[in-house]
Amino acid sequence: MTDLPLSGVSIVDFCWIGAGSYTTKLLADLGADVIKIESTRSLDSLRLASPYAGGIRGVNRSGYFADRNSSKRSITINMKDPRGVAIVHRLIRDCDIVANNFRPGTMEKLGVGYETLRHINQGLIFIGMSMNGDDGPDRAMLGYGITIAALTGFLGLSGYPDREPTGTGTNYPDHVPNPCHGAFAIMCALRHKARTGEGQSIDMAQTEPMLSLMPVPVMEHGANGRTVGRTGNRLAGYAPRGVYPVRGEDRWIAISIGSDAQWLALGAVLGGDEMGKAEWGTQAGRLCAMDEIDRAIAARSADHDGYALMQALQDHGVPAGVVQNAADLVDHDPQLKHRGHWRYLPHSEMGNSLYNGPPFQFASGPIGPRFAAPLLGEHTVEILTERSGLALSDIDDLTEQGVLV
Amino acid sequence: MSDPTALEGVQVLELSGLYGAYCGKLFADMGAKVTLFEPLSGSPMRAKPPFVGDRPGQDNSLAFAYFAANKHSLCADLATPQGQALLLQAAAGADLLILSDHPDAQAVDLAALSAAYPRLVCVRITPYGSDGPYGGYVGDDLTLMAMGGLLTMAGFPDCAPVVAYGEQGLLAADQFAAVAAIAALLRAERSGQGEMIDISIQEAIVMALENAAQTYQLEGKVRKRTAGARRAGSGIFTCKDGQIYLLAGGIGETAMWGNFALWMAAEQCPGAQIFAAADWDDTAPGADEAFQSVFLPFAMGQTKDQLYQGGKTWGVPIAPMSTPGDLLGNRQLLHRDYFVQLPAGSPLGGTRVPGAPYKLSATPWALRTPAPALAPATQDGKDATP
Numbered sequence: 090m091t092d093l094p095l096s097g098v099s100i101v102d103f104c105w106i107g108a109g110s111y112t113t114k115l116l117a118d119l120g121a122d123v124i125k126i127e128s129t130r131s132l133d134s135l136r137l138a139s140p141y142a143g144g145i146r147g148v149n150r151s152g153y154f155a156d157r158n159s160s161k162r163s164i165t166i167n168m169k170d171p172r173g174v175a176i177v178h179r180l181i182r183d184c185d186i187v188a189n190n191f192r193p194g195t196m197e198k199l200g201v202g203y204e205t206l207r208h209i210n211q212g213l214i215f216i217g218m219s220m221n222g223d224d225g226p227d228r229a230m231l232g233y234g235i236t237i238a239a240l241t242g243f244l245g246l247s248g249y250p251d252r253e254p255t256g257t258g259t260n261y262p263d264h265v266p267n268p269c270h271g272a273f274a275i276m277c278a279l280r281h282k283a284r285t286g287e288g289q290s291i292d293m294a295q296t297e298p299m300l301s302l303m304p305v306p307v308m309e310h311g312a313n314g315r316t317v318g319r320t321g322n323r324l325a326g327y328a329p330r331g332v333y334p335v336r337g338e339d340r341w342i343a344i345s346i347g348s349d350a351q352w353l354a355l356g357a358v359l360g361g362d363e364m365g366k367a368e369w370g371t372q373a374g375r376l377c378a379m380d381e382i383d384r385a386i387a388a389r390s391a392d393h394d395g396y397a398l399m400q401a402l403q404d405h406g407v408p409a410g411v412v413q414n415a416a417d418l419v420d421h422d423p424q425l426k427h428r429g430h431w432r433y434l435p436h437s438e439m440g441n442s443l444y445n446g447p448p449f450q451f452a453s454g455p456i457g458p459r460f461a462a463p464l465l466g467e468h469t470v471e472i473l474t475e476r477s478g479l480a481l482s483d484i485d486d487l488t489e490q491g492v493l494v
Numbered sequence: 495m496s497d498p499t500a501l502e503g504v505q506v507l508e509l510s511g512l513y514g515a516y517c518g519k520l521f522a523d524m525g526a527k528v529t530l531f532e533p534l535s536g537s538p539m540r541a542k543p544p545f546v547g548d549r550p551g552q553d554n555s556l557a558f559a560y561f562a563a564n565k566h567s568l569c570a571d572l573a574t575p576q577g578q579a580l581l582l583q584a585a586a587g588a589d590l591l592i593l594s595d596h597p598d599a600q601a602v603d604l605a606a607l608s609a610a611y612p613r614l615v616c617v618r619i620t621p622y623g624s625d626g627p628y629g630g631y632v633g634d635d636l637t638l639m640a641m642g643g644l645l646t647m648a649g650f651p652d653c654a655p656v657v658a659y660g661e662q663g664l665l666a667a668d669q670f671a672a673v674a675a676i677a678a679l680l681r682a683e684r685s686g687q688g689e690m691i692d693i694s695i696q697e698a699i700v701m702a703l704e705n706a707a708q709t710y711q712l713e714g715k716v717r718k719r720t721a722g723a724r725r726a727g728s729g730i731f732t733c734k735d736g737q738i739y740l741l742a743g744g745i746g747e748t749a750m751w752g753n754f755a756l757w758m759a760a761e762q763c764p765g766a767q768i769f770a771a772a773d774w775d776d777t778a779p780g781a782d783e784a785f786q787s788v789f790l791p792f793a794m795g796q797t798k799d800q801l802y803q804g805g806k807t808w809g810v811p812i813a814p815m816s817t818p819g820d821l822l823g824n825r826q827l828l829h830r831d832y833f834v835q836l837p838a839g840s841p842l843g844g845t846r847v848p849g850a851p852y853k854l855s856a857t858p859w860a861l862r863t864p865a866p867a868l869a870p871a872t873q874d875g876k877d878a879t880p
Contacts, residue, residue, distance in 0.1 A: 092685075094677035119677045140705060140712040152708030222853070225829035230806045231750075232813070239730075239739035240813040242821060246659035248649070248721075253730055254815070255721040257658045257702070258647035264702040265662070269669035274852040276676040277500035277524050281857050283683070285498075289856035297832060298851040302516070303660045304560040305544065306818040307833065312546045312556065312845045316818060321656050322636055325543040330636055332645070332654040339718070341654055343640035403631050410637030412655055414646045415710035415717060418700060422641075427626035430697055431707075443711040448667065448697035449674035450623070452690035456674075 093120025093456070098279065099184040101177070102126060102161065103201070105133040107234055107263035108295060109190030109218050110157040112271035116186075117160035118447060118458050124180060124472055125163045127465055129494050136465065142439035149438040149464045159434070159444050159458035164473070165466035165494055172492045174200040179477045182209050185282070186275055190218040190295075193228045203290045213288040214278040218271055222294030232295060234260020241299040242306060249321040262299045270298035328375040332412060333387045335395035341412040342395045344386065344402065346375075354405035358398070359389040419443065436461035469493055499525020500857035504679065507531055507588040508565065509602060511538045513661075513695070514594025514619050515561035516668035517675065521590070522564035523850075523859050529566045529584065533597050536569075536868045537562070546841050552868050559842040562865035569869040572598035585611055589682065590675055594619040604690065614688045615678045617671050623694035633695065635661035642699025647706065649719045666702060667695040726781035727754065730815065733793040737815040738801050740789075743776050750810055751776070757808035763792045822846060840864040 098121040102113045110125075110133070117123040127133060132148060135157060141150040166173040178201075181187055187206060189196050196202045196217065203215045217223055220232025238244040238256055248255040274291050282288055309315045322331045322343070330345040346352050349371060356364035363385045368374040375382055390398060395411040402409035411417070418425060425431065428450065433441040439461070446457040469488075473479045479487075487493045504526035508518035515530075515537075522528040530537060536552050539561060545554040553559070568584060570577040578601070585591060585607045591614060593602055604616050618624055621633030622641075639645040639657050649656040671693045678689035700707075706717040727742035742754040751769075758766035765788040768774060775781060793801060798814035805812035814820060822833060834849035836842050843864060850859035 092681070094681040115673060138705070140709040140715070142712050144713050152712045153705035156705075156708055221826050222830055225826045227802075227806060227826035230802075231809055231811050233741055233811050236739055236741055236811045236813040239815050242816045242818060243659060244730075244739060245737070245815040245817070248656055249653075252650065253721070255649050255656055255719075257644055257662075258649070258717075258719050258721065259644070259702065259704040261658065261662070261702060264704060265666045265669060265698070269666075269673050270851050272673045273520055273669075273676060274854060276673070276680060277857065278854060280676075280680060280683070281498070281500045283680070287856055289854055291852055291854050293852040294830065296827075297830075297848075300821070300827075300832070301848040301851040302662065302665050304848050305556055305660070307822055308556045308560065308842070308845055308847055309544060310818040310822065312842060313544065313548070319659070322654070324636070324661075327634070330634075332636070332640070332656070334654070341640070343637045343645065343657075345634040345636050347634065406632055408632045408634045408637045410631075410633060410641035412640040412646050413643050415643060415703065415706040418643045418703075419707055419710055424622050424626050424628040424694075424696065425700065428623055428694060428697060430700065439712075443708055445701055445707065447674070448670045448694055448701055449617075450692045451674070451678065452692075453687070 095120035098122070098186070100124065100186040100188060101181050101184045103187070103189035103191070103196065104218075105190065106135050107157070107260060108267035108271070109188065110135065111264065111268035112218065112275075113161065113188050114157050114159055115268055115272040116275065119456065123161040124468075125158065125161045125463065126168075126177060127163050127165050128167055129165055129465065130167055130169070132465075142442060147438070152439070152442060155436065155439065155442060155462035156444055158462040160460055161463055162468035162472060163463035163466055164469045167492050167494050168199045168201075170492045172487065176473070176477055176479075176492075177201060178209055180472070181206055181213070183476065184210065185212070185279065186214045186216065188216050188218075188275070192219050192231060193217065193223045207288065211288065212282055212286055214275060214282060214291065215288070216271060216275055216291040216293060218267065218293045218295055220295050222297070223292040234263035237262045237296050237299055241296055241303070243299055243303060246303070246306065246317065246319055248319050250319045254319065262295060266298040266302055267293070267295050270301075323379065328372050329379060329382045329386065331383050331386070333383070333390040335390055335393050335398060335411070337395070340395050342390060342398055343410050343412060345408045347408070351405075351407045354407050355386070355402065358401045358405060358407075359386065361385070361389055364389070432458055434458060434461040437464065497858050497860070498856065499860070500854065501526040504590065505529075505588045506590045506592065507584050508592045509594070509596035509599065510592060511595030511597060511599075512542065513664040513668060514592055514596075514671070515539060516665050517592050517617070517619070517671040518565060519561055519563070520669075520672040521676075523861065525857070525860075526590075527566065528564065529568050530562055530866065531581065531584065531596070532567055532569045532868060534569060534571050538595075538597060540868070546845075551841070553840050553865070554842075556842065559836055559840060559845070559865045560847050563836060563847075564862055565866060567866035567869040572601040582607070582610070585614060588614060590615045590617070590679055592617050592619070592671065592675070608688060608690050612688050613682055613686055615675055615682055615691070616689070617675045617691045617693060619667050619671050619693045619695065621694070622696050624692050628696070635663045638695050639663040639699055642696045643703050643706065644699050647703075647717055647719050648721075650721045651719055651723070655719055663695060663699045667693055667698040670698045670701065724782060726776040726785035727751065728776075731790065731793050733796050733798055733801055735797045736817070738793070738798050739813050739815060741811040753809040757804060757810055758788070758792070760808075761792060761804075763788060834861050837861065837864045
């Protein structure tokens with residue numbers, strides 16, 4: 090049994106809601122000990138976001154919260170009380186990383202700003218993940234994944250050219266760009282600390298990773314003087330590339346043709362004279378008739394079972410994929426089953442509930458959620474007896490006095 | 495004297511194609527030496543449109559200029575023994591090897607490399623993972639976004655789902671690959687133990703499903719695409735000079751609706767008293783129409799930026815639907831010097847590109863060198879240094 094990649098790394102986590110909690114979850118699943126600082130007085134609002142186990146609302150019942158907080162421990166502390174702040178300072182003295190995704194200035198107001206903490210812990214890595222970053226005229230702006238998608242142009246560029254933008258239908262920047270960039274930056278800082286002993290602060294504006302993932306619009310603007318627009322499912326280099334109906338209610342298949350050979354294979358699988366038109370045999374020819382080709386494919390695909398059509402096309406080396414929904418993925422997808430993607434972890438209020446495993450597998454051993462999301466304050470006593478030297482009677486008194494709540 | 499870098503001394507060998515490059519870029523920009531191992535004809539990304547001046551050419555692809563900046567190039571034919579020897583030699587000095595859709599990926603024997611160099615961390619990125627029922631399937635961004643479950647939530651219910659801009663599914667895999675690789679690298683430096691990491695692009699996309707999987711498991715509901723059917727106070731709205739996105743409803747329990755009502759009252763927006771009413775229900779029938787009848791006339795008199803600044807003052811999440819021109823002139827991004835110029839030395843030198851995605855105080859992100867020219871085929875393992 091080898092140790093996990095981040096075994097021995099300790100994080101005091103002030104993150105809440107989306108991207109921040111997902112960042113520290115990635116680190117917790119990789120082996121870091123993440124202590125989530127919470128309070129019954131000021132809840133992480135994701136604890137009150139659906140879905141709930143059994144459809145019953147409760148602070149320990151949100152599946153959304155659970156998936157974003159696997160492998161973490163929770164402690165409740167009233168940061169409005171100076172004794173609460175002192176206890177947090179004690180935890181931070183021995184940790185490697187402090188993380189938050191508040192607006193700039195909030196950590197300072199709570200008594201846990203970087204300038205204060207660096208004197209308590211000289212090797213500390215401190216990351217703030219606000220919408221717009223620590224400095225600048227718009228630093229105070231409040232942001233969510235969807236408003237970040239709008240501000241960065243990601244939302245405006247996603248959709249059909251002749252209709253309103255549609256984006257991903259989710260708060261996309263919260264789920265991949267910001268958690269992955271945040272986790273990567275923290276681990277870069279961990280390497281520097283391991284080599285030099287030096288800590289540092291990391292300022293990650295949540296707009297900026299998303300922008301780093303879409304360089305072409307600004308480069309087109311600068312280098313070619315062109316403003317790119319929405320192109321729906323089409324993309325340069327492919328003809329056709331689209332989403333077509335298959336048998337069943339609201340069932341679809343995505344097909345991307347990147348070569349003339351793939352086009353011939355698509356025609357052979359779908360059949361019909363129209364698909365064999367000579368002028369459509371080359372990409373240049375197909376590019377002149379994209380709407381007509383899309384209609385021809387759709388007319389034929391609609392009679393096929395989506396999975397059977399996908400298999401037939403894949404047998405010919407044609408990129409094709411059924412548009413799968415959550416039920417398909419959770420209950421049926423044989424590949425996700427093969428990779429053990431879905432994990433069911435026991436939780437005292439939620440029962441066995443569903444977590445994502447990571448998209449990476451390590452040959453040395455299993456990686457992923459180690460235990461279910463914590464109940465609110467579940468580990469208060471455990472953490473304080475282990476890390477702060479408080480006796481059980483002190484903990485009881487502080488709870489009674491509204492400090493550990 | 496230049497700043498210290500976080501990944502100083504880390505050697506990365508990148509065998510990528512149309513994906514995998516962002517993983518290498520994350521390492522290169524933080525100071526690792528990343529060598530792009532190219533086939534004789536060059537990385538497929540060199541041929542990816544659009545091109546500067548619309549002229550295809552080895553150094554003219556916008557994507558290549560961005561994703562390969564800060565990297566070195568090494569060129570070899572992996573179908574030959576010399577090419578294989580060169581790969582073995584390059585891997586000997588490497589800490590991390592990234593393998594994705596390199597045209598000769600089949601000729602890379604990761605198991606042999608990993609056996610030869612036990613400290614090496616290898617990351618393999620494939621559409622569905624390297625084995626299993628779909629292990630042999632091919633995929634591009636669109637088909638993988640379909641199979642990964644994100645596409646089903648994107649678009650209008652009355653027509654086919656529509657994929658997000660910018661091949662984000664492929665980039666999602668690159669990002670998770672970087673996270674896994676650096677975690678394994680930290681352990682390798684601590685213990686001498688290398689790793690073999692297998693990434694599925696489909697599965698990286700599954701990570702982006704928000705609460706959809708749990709909503710199905712816990713409440714039996716399947717999330718679908720819902721564009722156009724909105725909750726009053728949330729969505730895209732037209733204003734004087736474009737569009738904005740307003741999120742006055744919200745996630746969980748928030749005070750944002752109250753803030754919005756106060757803002758509209760302060761603006762003396764006619765009819766805004768309905769927003770402050772105790773019985774206002776943003777999901778009630780007719781609420782969206784009522785909302786629009788009050789908000790739209792106000793919004794039409796305001797610019798994107800005025801509305802954004804209003805949201806900042808009143809604590810309401812709202813954002814301009816930015817164009818690329820807006821982004822290059824965005825005062826916050828300018829203040830942070832976010833966009834940087836590609837270094838001189840390539841046809842795209844001087845072009846502004848996205849810069850640091852994070853600011854590390856002691857070991858900052860830095861763009862140092864342009865994307866490398868295609869190195870001449872070499873026998874001795876020397877690479878072209880830009």
